[in-house]
Amino acid sequence: MSLQSLAATIEARKGADPESSWTAKLLAKGPEKAAQKFGEEAIEAIVEAIKGDRARLISEAADTLYHLLVMCAARDVTLGDIEAELERREGRSGLDEKAARS
Template identity: 40%
Template structure:
């Protein structure tokens, strides 16, 4: 890998550390050529500490190592993206990230939708909220709705109306997220099962 350590006067390049599974940015550090070489050799992220003025392997005192999964150089060859498998919290303050974020997997809009469903279940009046009314009717009604939506998507899959097919898919997914919460689970629990099958 051709890394341009000479672009800065101190010979350091920024290294963005990202969780390989959750894609959360965990921290930012700096590497010189020696730190990069050691990182590759031992498979654990090693920085050049500007305060200690020496190489510093993250976790050398705490045991919270950052095990390297991959390293990429940017288009200007002067910054690195390092995907890792973190052992324990990353920040020296004990938080998952240096921005005090929880290092949990997010599924973008689907995670937002899960939060909306949870909020409606906990806070909304069943007379004004479709989601709340389903939870009030119980698990049998929710499971029935999932079954109905599953049948409808099968029917639409046999036709040629893409819009109806996609809408039925959205309905099925929406009601499945409701069913997951009714059973005490979340989308992440299903993903873990799929990941287990994949490995």
């Protein structure tokens, strides 16, 4: 599944019955719950990266990406919005980008 496909599925679940979809249930609980779940998954990915278990890291990274997109969808931020920001930064040094933020 591509990130575009995943984002489209999440968007489609926004209006779904929370009893029929984990995504709909998470979105129904609000942006704060979606952010909490993203944080939990990110920490789990960090733990697996430190432990060095490649298979578990892949699984947790997938969970993290999913929950990132759900969190963003809860605030009406689309994958397209994120891609546009990445394109804006393309070709610019990471050091320059960080300096421009301060």
